[in-house]
Amino acid sequence: MFDKCQSVCSCYHFLCLPRISSFPISLILSTVICNFRGSVTQGLALEVGETVQILEKCEGKGVFPASYVHLKKAIVTNRGPHETVVPLEDPIVTEVTSTLQEWALLWKQLYVKHKVDLFYKVRHVMMELIDLRRQLLSGHLTQDQSRDVKRHITVRLDWGNEHLGLDLVPRKEFEMVDEDQISVSDLYKMRHGEPCRVPVPHHLLVNLKSFTYNSIGEDTDIFFSLYDLREGKTLSEKFMVRLNKNGGPKNPEKVDRLCALFTDLSNKDMKRDLYIVSQVIRTGKLCYISKVHYIQPNFCCIKTQVTNILLSFIGHDCFLLLSRCNNENEWYQIHENIIRKSSTKYTAPSTNYGLIISLQLLRGDMEQVRRENPLIFSRGVAITRKLGFPDVIMPGDIRNDLYLTLERGDFERGGKSVQKNIEVTIYVLYADGEILKDCISLGSGEPNVPEHRSFVLYHNNSPRWSEVIKLPIPIDRFRGSHLRFEFRHCSTKDKGEKKLFGFAFTPLMREDGTTLSDESHELYVYKCDENTTFSNHALYLGLPCCKEDFNSCPNIPSSLIFQRSMKETFWISTQLSSTKLTQNVDLLALLKWKAHPDQVMDILGRLRHVSGEEIVKFLQDILDTLFSILDDNTDKYGPLVFQSLVFIINLLRDSKYYHFRPVMDTYIQKHFAGALAYKELIRCLKWYMDRSAEVVRQDHIQEAMRALEYLFKFIIQSRILYSRATCGMEEEQFRTSVQELFQSIRFVLSLDSRNSETLIFTQAALLNSFPAIFDELLQMFTVQEVAEFVRGTLGSMPSTVHIGQSMDVVKLQSIARTVDSRLFSFPGKCLDSFMLHETHREQLSLFLCSDFLFFMSPFLRLFFQDTSVQEEVEMMVESLLDVLLQTLLSIMSKSQSQEAVRGQQYVSCLLSLLRQMTDIHFQHLMENFQSKDELKEFLLKIMCVFRNLMKLSIFPRDWNIMRLLTSNIILTTVQYLSPALHKNFTEADFDFKVWNSYFSLAVLYINQPSLQLENLSPAKRKKVLDKYGDMRVMMTYELFSMWQNLGENKIHFIPGMIGPFLGVTLVPQVEVRNIMIPIFHDMMDWEQRKNGNFKQVEAELIDKLDSLVSEGKGDENYRELFGLLLLEKIEQETWRETGISFVTSVTRLMERLLDYRHRKFGFVVNFYKSEINKEEMYIRYIHKLCDMHLQAENYTEAAFTLLLYWELLHWDERPLKEFLHYPSQTEWHRKEGLCRKVIHYFNKGKCWEYGIPLCRELAFQYESLYDYQSLSWIRKMEAAYYDNIMEQQRLEPEFFRVGFYGRKFPFFLRNKEFVCRGHDYERLEAFQQRMLGEFPQAIAMQHPNQPDEAILQCDAQYLQIYAVTPVPDSVTVLQMDRVPDRIKSFYRVNNVRRFRYDRPFHKGPKDRDNEFKSLWIERTTLILTHPLPGISRWFEVEKRELVEVSPLENAISVVENKNQELRTLISQYQHKQLHGNINLLSMTLNGVIDAAVNGGIARYQEAFFDKEYITSHPEDTEKITQLKDLMQEQVHILGVGLAVHEKLVHPEMRPLHKKLIDQFQMMRSSLCHVSTQNNIVLQPQEVQIRTVGSKGHGSRETKQLITFILFLIETVKCGEHGRNHPSQSAHVFSLASPPSVIHLLCLINDL
Secondary structure, three states, X not given: OOEEEEEEEEEOOOOOOOOOEEOOOOOEEEEEOOOEOOOOOOOOOEOOOOEEEEEEEEOOOOOOEHHHEEEEEEEEEOOOOOOEEEEOOOHHHHHHHHHHHHHHHHHHHHHHXXXXXXXXXXXXXXXXXXXXXXXXXXXXXXHHHHHHHHHHHHHHHHHHHHHOOOOOOOEEOOEEOOHXXXXXXXXXXXXHOOOOOOOOOEEEEEEEEEEEOOOOOOEEEEEEEEEEOOOOEEOEOOEEEEEOOOOOEOOHHHOOOOEEEEEEEOHHHHOOOEXXXXXXXXXXXXXOOOOOEEEEEEEEEEEOOHHHHHOOOOOEEEEEEOEEEOOHHHHHHHHHHHHOOOHHHEEOOOOOOEEEEEEEEEEOOHHHHHHHOHHHHHOOOEEEOEOOOOOOOOOOOOOEXXXXXXXXXXXXXXXXXXXXXXXXXXXXXXXXXXEOOOOEEOOEOOOOXXXXXXXXXXXXXXXXXXXXXXXXXXXXXHOOOEEEEEEEEEOOOOOOOEEEEEEEEEEOEOOOOOEOOOOEEEEXXXXXXOOOOOOOOHHHHOOOOEHHHHHHOOOOOOXXXXXXXXXXXXXEEEEEEEOOOXXXXXXXXXXXXXXXXXXXXXXXXXXXXXXXXXXXXXXXXXXXXXXXXXXXXXXXXXHHHHHHHHHHHHHOOOHHHHHHHHHHHHHHHHHOOOOOHHHHHHHHHHHHHHOOOOOOOOHHHHHHHHXXXXXXXXXXXXXXXXXXXXXXXXXXHHHHHHHHHHHHHHHHHHOOOOOOHHHHHHHHHHHHHHHHHHHHHHHHOOHHHHHHHHHHHHHOOOOOOOOOHHHHHHHHHHHHHHHOOHHHHOOOOOOHHHHHHHHHOOOOOHHHHHHOHHHHHHHHHHHHHOOOXXXXXXXXXXXXXXXXXXXXXXXXXXXXXXXXXXXXXXXXXXXXXXXXXXXXXXXXXXXXOOOHHHHHHHHHHHHHHHHHHHHOOOOOOOOHHHHHHHHHHHHHHHHHHHHHHHHHOOHHHOOHHHHHHHHHHHHHHHHOHHHOHHHOOHXXXXXXXXHHOOHHHHHHHHHHXXXXXXXXXXXXXXXXXXXXXXHHHOOOOHHHHHHHXXXXXXXHHHHHHHHOOOHHHHHHHHHHHHHHHHOOOOOHHHHHHHHHHHHHHHOOOOOHHHHHHHHHHHHHHHHHHHHHHOOOHHHHHHHHHHHHOOHHHHHHHHHHHHHHHHHOOOXXXXXXXXXXXXXXXXXXXXXXXXEOOEOOEEHHHHHHHHHHHHHHHHHHOOOHHHHHHHHHHXXXXXXXXXXXXXXXXXXXXXHHHHHHHHHOOOOOOOEEEEEEEOOOOOOOOOOEEEEEEOOOXXXXXXXXXXXXXXOOOOEEOOOOOOOOHHHHHOOOOEEEEEEEEEEOOOOHHHHOOOOOHHHHHHHHHOOEEEEEEEEEEEOOOOOOOOHHHOEEEEEEXXXXXXXXXXXXXXXXXXXXXXXXXXXXXXXXXXXXHHHHHHHHHHHHHHOOOOOOOOHHHHXXXXXXXXXXXXXXXXXXXXXXXXXXXXXHOHHHHHHHHHXXXXXXXXXXXXXXXXXXXXXXXXXXXXXXXXXXXHHHHHHHHHHXXXXXXXXXXOOHHHHHHHHHHHHOOHHHHHHHHHHHHHHHHHHHHHXXXXXXXXXXXXXXXXXXXXXXXXXXXXXXXXX
């Protein structure tokens, strides 16, 4: 979606009526709700979603109909050329709209980049945002609902921005923060503020929608729980659903209400490998012969990786596949097997059987969840709690649950032939033997039961159940209760008997009052029978229940009714989740102190030994107990209670328990009842402080100082309770006691601690805690009274000159926290001046800035909110600016991550201070420097800090709002500092260091990534431009202005600033380029004035341009603008000729460098060698090109490239310096190393012919130096290359002509054609696909014709690709008869500059009977700039040659080429280069002979051997004779090929060979017949004599001919019997024999 830039008029109808109303430009904005094509005069085309600003609305004819848009009010901000129209709607709605527009573009790219998973996640979140936005716009939400929707929106927006790599959005109350309305320090705190102290719990809503199975037929129980794979344990209770045999709920009221809420999932739980485990337990037969139903495990379902679904807040439907355990004995771990995909241990009956559930994640405490989701709780949702406690246990949360796990048992067979079917029955019994009703919970969602029967595992004496049940036993019934487990064997017979054979038991509480420990317990099994009754439970309670109990029991008589079964055991495990019962003896003694009042002193002393987990769990009970002890006897127990209270308060300061501090706050506000406690707390606290000067060990005093905040909370709340109860009695005494306490505090701070490290720690603890008590004091005292307390307390401490430096930072932090407290939020400045004075009088040093942020941030926040603080800002500038700069320089010199975080803090302070400074502040700052040296030092420091801010990227990339704000503040500061620099350091006082620092800062600023608007999305770019404008342009103007102020001093920056300024001009911003490029003319002019030339500018400009453009900077527009602006300036100079030459050369260099960027290395290499003569750069680019070839495995091209450097070197002993990767060495050794490397690359590229001359070159050098060892090595390598040429198979590459047409191609490719050397096995189709992959926007042309002018000039890309044939230059080796074809094939495709492409066409009327008569060939020959292979795989076409080949010439060429192909193939089979499979030879012979019989050369005979043709074309007589000879030669070659085929053919292929022989005879007869008809046959005798004699083959050739004749006679005699030919015949006859021998074959056939 886009925004229309122009304001327009709308209309209701297209009839022209008078205007009825108009609106100001800032009031009306509209959103398009229907597409409009603009089909009226001056109509404006609209698309759905676009926004249009409306100027006026009329009844007449406008530019689009009014009904096509939705109107809404808006305001205009930032009036001017970059004004922004903001709709008057909820800012969250506006943000969602703009964010979705930005996401839409990135979302599509996810699919293109194959990030499918993220693609679908983002799509889902986008749909959710659209729905939430709709809810906000509906206007039907309450305030709480609206706030909740906004929270959901912001969570999704932040998630999407993070995953799409977008910027962090700082928020306050769910809305985006305007950085102009907030201080930099507060903006920093929004990202690095304190984490939420109270972890927000999560709750998972699970709703069972259906259970799919083919036939249930039995009652079924389904249990759901959460399982953590990583720790291998269950996290939650079970949610139980009972279904009848038809698959519906047993309780009809629960239809559509089978849902549970798994509560209290922490943030840590959300990061676990969470799975939903569903176990299906049926009540049915144990086996197929059983007729009795028992509870038995059936299926298990797993929902994989629930964590991913929990990230979403909207309900999700999930399918849980049913899986059955293959071995019932492994039922206890089936869920782990399914998760770990141990597929051999479970089976899924069908992919269609399973559970369908929906999941929804809720967030917040239970009260909030109930309030926000009333419909869920109205359906009777089952609350399913976590096993264990949540992260925070709030006062009032009462829980008393014991979780029992039936683990396993080992039982005897008992004389049976098979193992037992064991069922365990569980009872909870009270001390009197009564079975407790409703104290067993199998799972939430179903009522509690008095007993529980376990499921039965068929024929298993060692069952493993792993069943978890909950025992919600009332606290008053817990003591004295016990568990009894009865074991029965379940029969499968008709009667279904259950025989009792044993039992076990365990008490729930030990003798000392503690409960069962959270661990596994091995219980004794006692024998019994079915007749046993347990009416008298005392009979077995006196027995030991386990090993530990046995050790503590006295001797047990053996005559008891129950005897222990020594071979049988039973294991259970327990876990207690109780806020009232404990397993700790010391804590239990404290909670029940009244039972032992004489031991209170000892009990309070043992409190420190109780674990922190137990204390926070029972926090409210412990605090109630402590204050009840205090009320019982204040004088006796007061100090001990005070110490215990201090211990608990400091325990909550630990990061592990920090989130329990809100629990303490809630207790103090709502549950604390100690109305008299304040008196003892004040007395004890004052006593501690008064003794601080006397006591040597002050650990207990320091702990009390650290607990000061909560001690005051208890004191103040206690006093409030007392005042309510007594109507304000003893108010004066309370005030007096508080004042006396503050006198003691001042006394502690006033002590000289320089010689006492212990006292320093005490004072530091007091100062750290002091600012936290202000809020409590404000409840009982006025602001003025509290301010006096603060002023007197902080003022009592001597300045840092008189105290140790270790206290300086602590005091500053205390001052900072004081300013940041609520005390400063009241009107008036009761403490501002005092705090600034206290700060100003401190002698600050670099050491003090280690925690400077805590001092500075609050002041800066106050000053940002108040504009009438000019004096205060000036005081802070004078005191803090310089030391802050020093601190930042010190921190930036370190690289630790902790230092980087601290650096962000200090940078935010510096930016806040600079942002508050006005022109007046900067003016006073400059005036306060006593000398120019001080000013110079300040300027260097602040510019160095600014440079480091940009170089080190202090703020992360996604925090773009902070980076832009930083850039804006730097720009403003530089604008303020520039006049001082110009005024004080120009002319005679010129200082190079300061000016150089300034220019370096400006260059870094303009080039910083966060300001490169071209890389931003359109929406983000518009937002930045509306807010700040293009800050690069502003800094460029500042830079250019300061450059002009330099005057004659410009020469000092030549050539040093050429590179940096050139980098600025390469920024893709037209205005920046227009400003900066003329500076190079200025530099040329000044150097020309001084030296009479501008060689330095020329050399530096070329060097820097090379490196910068190679890094990817610059474009064609820059090249054109660079030349245009400089040539325009140079035209007016006296040295314009040299200047024009230089600029032209530089623009050509840029063109070549842009070519290099597109991998056209050869152009750059040649440019540096031929035009600029920069040998060093030339060599560098040689190696760059070589490395690129090696990376692409183009070894031949890499060798040719490196050969260029080798050719520059000589066989001399001249020493060479270290260069690139070459060490310092002589020129001879470097050339030798290069030669070896080139030879190696030619070897890898299988171009041994190019490596052999280099081997000879090296051999000559080694021989001249008598280095015989190296000589032997190189000669062996040369010999190996010869062997490779003859033995190894080499593929002939294909060559392709590629034309690049259209203006969309880069300059170096545009409307040019190249020939490329293809890769191995690469054919035309593959090459074409590769080229289209490199140019995905290109269109492949389907014809080889030259493109017309329209295609050449169009704004598109066209690729024209076709294969071409290499035309080797006249190489002698190709014409030599005895050279093997392996050698010839190399020279046919290497060192080739000419390539040919033939296009057939018909000239004149086409002969329907024989098209060869009019078939002409348009032969195009392409001549390249360089031969292939070379330093590149492709070179540009330098010249085209076009000729037309007549039909006769074409026939000659075709027959000649086919003869060559046949000769090569037959030779390979003759010399056994190809062996084994002769299919290739068979197909080739069949193709030629069959074509000759059915057409082929017969058509050529009809076309060109006709009397009419010969008569009408007398000039072609010689060509006709040549064609006749070639045909005769082809018959001769085919005869030899058939002879070879006869020898190698498999017996099964003899019929094919016979067919070839028959067709070959027909071909000969046809050829002789046509030749005789046209009177062109010569006598065989004459031919034989002339042929043999004329070519001088002598007797050897005659013998070969006679041998071949005898061979043919033998062949005729053999006839159809297919006997083997003479073994030597195929080898004796040479393919080089005269072609006229075909006439002898005819005569022999007649015989």
